[in-house]
Amino acid sequence: MQNVVFGIVTGSILAVATLGFALVRQTENFLNIAHAQMMALGAFVGVVLVDTYGMNIFLAGAITVVGLGALGVVLSAVFFQPVRHQGGTVLLFTSIGLALMMYAAILALFGTQARFYPDVSGGLHRFAGIGIATNELVIIGLAFGSIAALQIFLNSTGLGRAIRAVASNDDLARVRGVPVRTVSNTIWFISSAFGAMAGVMLGVLGAVNTEIGWHNILIVLAAAVLGGLRSITGVILAGLLLGIMMDVSALFIPTAYRPVVAFGVLVAVLILRPEGILSVQRRKDAVVA
Amino acid sequence: MKRVLVALLAVGLVAAAACSGDSGDAAEEGPVKYGFLNGQSGDYGPWGHWALAAAEVAVEELNAGGGVLGRSVELVVEDNGSTPEGAVSGFAELTEVDGIHALGGIESDGMIAIFDTVHELQIPTICSTCGTTELDNTGGDMVFRIIPSDTDNGIVGAQVARDEGYRNVAMLVELSEGTESPANVFKAVFTEQMGGSVTADVRFNAGETTYAAQVAQAFESGPDAVYIAAGFETGVPLLNEWQRRGYSDIPLILTTDLLSPEIAEIISGVEGASAIVGATAYDTENNPAWDAYVPRFEAKIGDPPEIAFYDAWQYDQYIILGLATAKAGTTDGAAVAAAIPEIANPPGVEVFSYAQGLAELEAGNDIDYHGTTSNMNLNSVGNLLSPVMAVIHVQDGDWAVRENIELDPTLVKPS
Numbered sequence: 263m264q265n266v267v268f269g270i271v272t273g274s275i276l277a278v279a280t281l282g283f284a285l286v287r288q289t290e291n292f293l294n295i296a297h298a299q300m301m302a303l304g305a306f307v308g309v310v311l312v313d314t315y316g317m318n319i320f321l322a323g324a325i326t327v328v329g330l331g332a333l334g335v336v337l338s339a340v341f342f343q344p345v346r347h348q349g350g351t352v353l354l355f356t357s358i359g360l361a362l363m364m365y366a367a368i369l370a371l372f373g374t375q376a377r378f379y380p381d382v383s384g385g386l387h388r389f390a391g392i393g394i395a396t397n398e399l400v401i402i403g404l405a406f407g408s409i410a411a412l413q414i415f416l417n418s419t420g421l422g423r424a425i426r427a428v429a430s431n432d433d434l435a436r437v438r439g440v441p442v443r444t445v446s447n448t449i450w451f452i453s454s455a456f457g458a459m460a461g462v463m464l465g466v467l468g469a470v471n472t473e474i475g476w477h478n479i480l481i482v483l484a485a486a487v488l489g490g491l492r493s494i495t496g497v498i499l500a501g502l503l504l505g506i507m508m509d510v511s512a513l514f515i516p517t518a519y520r521p522v523v524a525f526g527v528l529v530a531v532l533i534l535r536p537e538g539i540l541s542v543q544r545r546k547d548a549v550v551a
Numbered sequence: 552m553k554r555v556l557v558a559l560l561a562v563g564l565v566a567a568a569a570c571s572g573d574s575g576d577a578a579e580e581g582p583v584k585y586g587f588l589n590g591q592s593g594d595y596g597p598w599g600h601w602a603l604a605a606a607e608v609a610v611e612e613l614n615a616g617g618g619v620l621g622r623s624v625e626l627v628v629e630d631n632g633s634t635p636e637g638a639v640s641g642f643a644e645l646t647e648v649d650g651i652h653a654l655g656g657i658e659s660d661g662m663i664a665i666f667d668t669v670h671e672l673q674i675p676t677i678c679s680t681c682g683t684t685e686l687d688n689t690g691g692d693m694v695f696r697i698i699p700s701d702t703d704n705g706i707v708g709a710q711v712a713r714d715e716g717y718r719n720v721a722m723l724v725e726l727s728e729g730t731e732s733p734a735n736v737f738k739a740v741f742t743e744q745m746g747g748s749v750t751a752d753v754r755f756n757a758g759e760t761t762y763a764a765q766v767a768q769a770f771e772s773g774p775d776a777v778y779i780a781a782g783f784e785t786g787v788p789l790l791n792e793w794q795r796r797g798y799s800d801i802p803l804i805l806t807t808d809l810l811s812p813e814i815a816e817i818i819s820g821v822e823g824a825s826a827i828v829g830a831t832a833y834d835t836e837n838n839p840a841w842d843a844y845v846p847r848f849e850a851k852i853g854d855p856p857e858i859a860f861y862d863a864w865q866y867d868q869y870i871i872l873g874l875a876t877a878k879a880g881t882t883d884g885a886a887v888a889a890a891i892p893e894i895a896n897p898p899g900v901e902v903f904s905y906a907q908g909l910a911e912l913e914a915g916n917d918i919d920y921h922g923t924t925s926n927m928n929l930n931s932v933g934n935l936l937s938p939v940m941a942v943i944h945v946q947d948g949d950w951a952v953r954e955n956i957e958l959d960p961t962l963v964k965p966s
Contacts, residue, residue, distance in 0.1 A: 268763040275760060374592035374632055376784040378791075378813075386797050395795045467761045468788040477758040512764040517755045518726055 264392050265510045271398045273505025274405035275463045277498045279478065280485040281409060282456030284497045287486065288429040289449045290342065292353035295479060299364035300454050302475035304330050304461025306368060309377045309470045319379070323462045327455045334454020335447050343446070361475070368472055376471040401463050408459065409498055412452065416494075421448060481521065484528040503527075582625040583618070583882055585610065585872055586645040586674075589656035589865075593633030594782035595680070597811040598861045602680070603628065604852045605862035606656065608844065609869035609905075616906040619876045626869075627651055633782070635664035646672055652882040655868040659683035659701075659729040662694070669693055673884030675875070675891065677868035680861050682807075684732045687964075690933035693888050695895075697871070697927060698864050699831045699938035701729075702964045704807060705736025707829035707940050710959050712737075712776060712804055713745050715827070720804070721751040721774035723765060723789065725781040733806055734780040739965035750774045757782065762789045763796070770798040780806040783814070790817045799824040807831065810943065810950050819948040832941035832952055833863050833924050840867075840903040841923045857950065867922035871895060874908045874920055894918050895927040 279301055286294045304326050311322035341360050345352050386393050416422035421444070427435040428445045436442050464474060481504065489500030507527060508520040515523075587606050591599035606626055613624045627649045631637035638661025645651045654674050657665070659681040666689070669676045676694045678686065682701035690696060712720055720741060724734040731754075741747040751772035755765045766789060769777050777798075781789055786809045793799070794817060803818070803826035810828055818826045833856070835841050844866055849855050856862050872887070874894045879886035893899075894908065899917035902908040911918045920927055928936040942953045 264767055265764055268761065268767070271763070272760050374630075375596045376593070376787075378787050381791055381794070381817075386795060393796060397795075464760055467763075468759065469784050471758070471784055473758055478760070509764045512768055517753060517759075517765045517768070520759065521756070 265513055266506055267392055267394055267398075269506030269509035270502060271394075271401060271467070271505070272509055273502035274402045275460050275467075275501075276481065276485050276505050277501030278405045278408060278456050278463065279460035279482050280489065280497050280501050281412065281494065282453040282460070283482050284486050284489065284494070285449055285453045285456075289425065289432075289446065290346070290353065291432075292350040292357065293483070294453070295354070295357045296337070296361040296364055297357075297453065297457050298475035298479035298482060299361045299368070300330060300334060300457035300475075301461035301464065301478060302368055302472065303333075303364060304458030305465035305470040305474055306372045306377070306461075307458070308462040309379050309465050310372070312379055313377060319466070323459070326462055327458050330458035331451040331455030334450045334457075337454075338446065338450040361479075365472070365475065368475075372472070374472055376469045377465075378469055379466045397466055401466070404459070405463070408456070409494075412456075413494065421445070425449060481524050484524045487528055488531050580622075582623045583620060583876060584625050584627050584649060584651045585869055586642075586649065586651035586654040587626050587628045587656040587865075588631050588638060588641045588645060588654060588661065589628075589680075590633030590637075590658055590661075591628075591630035593631075593637070594784050594808070595633040595658055595861075597783050597813065599630075601852065601857065601862040602656065602865045605848060605856075605865040606869055608847050608851055609866045609873075612847075612905050613869065613873040616873075616904075616909055619873045620880070620882070624869075624873065631657070631661050633658065633660075635660045637661070638664045639668075642668060646674060652884070653677075653872045653876070653887060655679055655872065656865060657681060659685075659732065660727060662686070663728060666694065673888075675872065675884050675888040677871060677891070679864040679868045681729075682733065683728055684736065685728070686932075687934065688932055691892075691929075691931055692933075693884070695871075695888075695891050695929060695933035697867055697922070697924070697929075697935055698861075699935055699940070701732035702736050703938055703940070703958060704830065705733040706740050706958060706962050706964070707956070708733060708737045708778065708804055708806065709740040709745060709747075710956070710962060711827060711829035711942055712741060712747065712778070715776070715802070717747070717775040717802075717804075719748050719750050719773065719775050721769040721772045721777045722749055722753065723769045723777060723779045723781065724752070724754050725785050726754050726756050727782065730780040730782060730806065730808065734778070736965060737778060737780075740962055743965065744962055755785075757785045762792050765789075766792040766796060766798070770796065770801055774801060776802040776804050778804045778806075779809065782808055783811050786811075786814055787817065790814060794821050794824075802826065804829070812949065815945050815948060815950050818945045826945055827953070828943040828950075829956075830941060830943050831924075832939050832943070832955060834922075834926070834939045838903070838921070838923065840921055843904060844923045863923040867924055867927065870905050870908075870922065871920060871927065873905050874902075874912070874918065877909055877912050878918075892929050892933070894920050895929050897928070 283297045308322050308326045311317040312319055341356055345356055386395050424440045424445050427440050485500045485504050489496035504524050508523050511523045589602055610624050610626045629641035629645050631641045642665045654676040662678050662681045663685050670693050678696040682704055684701050686696050687700050751769050753765050753769045799821045805826055805828045807830045818824050875887050875890040878890040878894050897919045899919040900911045901921055902918050903921050908918045925939050930936050941955045943950050944953045
C-alpha cells in the first residue's frame with residue numbers, strides 16, 4: 263500500500279505534466295516535444311527563486327507558473343504560429359528545434375551543476391501504517407486542485423467552451439466566430455503553466471538538473487497516449503495508473519526497470535486500444551452504432 | 552565533377568599530412584601542455600573547484616622549479632560534465648585542438664570511455680579519481696592509477712561493516728560504472744567471505760522522479776545498516792528521502808562519491824543519524840610532501856584540504872607527470888609513460904617535491920617520488936601498491952577521519 267501512495271505522488275505530477283502536453287495536442291494538433299523543457303525551466307526558475315533569493319516556496323512556485331505560462335504564449339507566437347498552416351509534421355519538428363534551443367538556454371543560464379530545493383518536507387504523517395510527507399500531500403492537493411480548476415474553467419466559462427469547440431473542430435469553430443487566436447494563446451498559457459508546475463514539483467521531490475526534461479518527455483508521451491490524447495479524464499487516470507504501476511512494480515522487479523514498465527504499458531495500449539483507455543471517439547462511435 | 556572532387560580530396564590529404572609533419576616539431580617547442588579532463592560539473596562537480604585548485608598548485612610548483620624540459624607548463628582544462636560522453640568530446644578537444652602531451656583528472660566512467668583512444672594516441676594518462684575495477688588488470692603501459700581501486704574500496708566497505716558488527720545489510724546502488732564497481736565487490740566480500748547477508752539489493756537509474764520506492768524497499772527489509780553507492784546528484788534526493796521517511800535509526804555505510812559537504816550537512820541535520828565511509832585517505836603522518844602542499848592549497852582556495860575530497864591526488868599526478876617528462880627528456884608519450892613507474896618506484900633517492908626530484912635527476916640519480924597521498928609505488932599494471940585507508944564519519948557537520956585502518960589481508964578480491 264505504501265508503494266501505491268508513492269505511485270499516487272508520482273502519478274499526480276505526471277498527470278499535471280501530461281495535461282499541459284495533451285491540451286496542445288488537442289487544440290494545435292501536434293506533439294509539443296518542447297513541453298518537457300518547459301518543465302525543466304520551471305524546476306530551475308523555481309529553485310533559483312527559493313534558493314538564491316530566499317523566496318517562499320509557494321510564492322516562487324506561483325511566480326514560476328505565471329511567468330512561464332506567459333513565456334509559453336510568446337514562444338508559440340514566435341515559433342509555432344508562423345508555421346501553423348504547414349501542418350503537424352512541421353510543427354513537430356519546430357517543437358524539437360525549440361526543445362534543443364531551450365535546453366541550450368538552460369545550460370547557458372543555469373550551468374550544468376545540479377541544484378536542490380531546500381528540504382520542505384515538513385514532517386511525515388502516518389495513516390494506518392502508511393507514511394506520507396507534508397510536501398507529498400501538498401503536491402497531490404495542488405495537482406488535483408489545478409486539474410479540477412481547469413475542468414471547471416473548460417466547462418463553465420465562455421473561453422473554456424471556445425477551447426473545447428476548437429479542440430473538437432478547429433475549422434467549424436473559426437467559421438462560427440470563435441476567437442481562435444485568443445483560444446490558442448490561452449491554451450499555450452495553460453499548457454506551459456502546467457509544465458512549469460510539474461517541473462517545480464519534480465524539483466521539490468528530487469534533484470534539479472539539466473536532463474530533467476529529457477528524462478521525462480517519453481514518460482509524458484506514454485501517459486498521453488495511454489490516456490487518449492483527447493480526454494482530460496483519461497490523461498489524469500493514465501498519469502495515476504502509470505505512476506502507481508511504476509512504483510508498485512518496485513515490489514516485484516528491480517526498480518531500474520521502472521521506465522520499462524511505463525513503456526510496456528504503452529506498447530500494450532497501442533496494440534490493444536490505440537485510441538487510449540478513455541476514448542471520446544470510441545464512445546461517439548458506439549452511440550452512432 | 553567526380554574527378555574534381557577526388558583531386559580536391561587528394562590535395563586536402565597532402566596538405567593535412569604536411570601540417571601533421573610540422574606539428575611533430577612544434578610539439579617539442581612552446582609550453583608543455585598537461586590536460587585536466589575532469590567533472591567540474593555534474594556528479595563530481597562538488598569536488599571540482601578543489602580538484603582544479605590542487606592541479607593548479609602542482610603546475611605552479613612545476614613552473615616555479617624552472618618548468619619541465621626548460622619549458623613552461625600549461626594546464627589545459629576541460630569539463631567533462633562527469634559523463635563518458637563529456638570525457639570523449641573533452642579528450643578530442645584536448646588532443647586535436649589543444650595538443651596536450653599528457654592527461655590527468657579523469658574519473659572512472661570517462662577513463663573507460665577514452666581508454667582505447669589514449670593508447671592509440673599515446674597520451675600518458677594518470678587516473679587520479681577513478682577506482683573502476685576495469686583498471687585492475689589493464690593499465691601500466693599508458694594509463695596509471697594513483698588512487699585505490701574500487702576493489703579496495705569495496706573490501707574496506709565490507710571490512711567496516713563487519714567491524715561495526717553489522718550482519719544484515721541492505722544495498723542502494725545507482726546504475727553506473729563508478730558506483731556499481733565498489734558495490735559489487737562489497738556484496739561479494741560481505742556475503743561470501745564474511746557470512747553476512749544482503750537483505751535487499753536495490754539498483755536504480757539516475758534521474759528518477761523520486762526515490763521513495765527504492766528507499767522504502769531497502770530500509771524496510773530489516774537491515775542492521777544500509778550501504779549506499781550513488782553519485783552526488785542522486786545521493787542528495789536519496790538522503791532527503793531517507794530523512795523524510797524517518798529512517799535515521801538505521802546506520803548508513805556510504806561510498807566515497809558521497810563525501811561531499813552537502814551530504815554531511817543533510818546527515819548532521821538528522822538527530823541520531825550515523826554514517827560512515829570506508830575510504831582512501833591522505834598520507835599525513837611525517838610526510839614532507841603533505842606538509843608542503845597544505846599551506847599552498849589553503850592559500851589558493853582559502854580552506855585546508857578536506858580528507859578524501861580528491862584534491863591531493865590531482866596535485867600528485869602532475870608532479871609525477873613533470874618528473875616523468877624530465878626523466879624521459881622528451882614529451883614523447885611512450886617515453887614519458889615508460890618513465891612514470893621509474894620515478895614512482897624504488898630504487899632511487901626518495902623525493903617529496905618536483906624541485907627535489909629534478910635536482911636528483913639532473914645529478915644523474917634515480918628517484919622514488921613520495922606524494923601527498925601515499926608512497927606512489929605502482930605495480931606492473933600501473934595500480935597503487937599500498938593505499939592509505941581510513942574510516943570517515945560526520946563530525947560537527949563535516950566529514951572527518953575517525954581512524955586510519957589497514958586492509959584486512961585475509962579478505963581477497965572476489966573472482
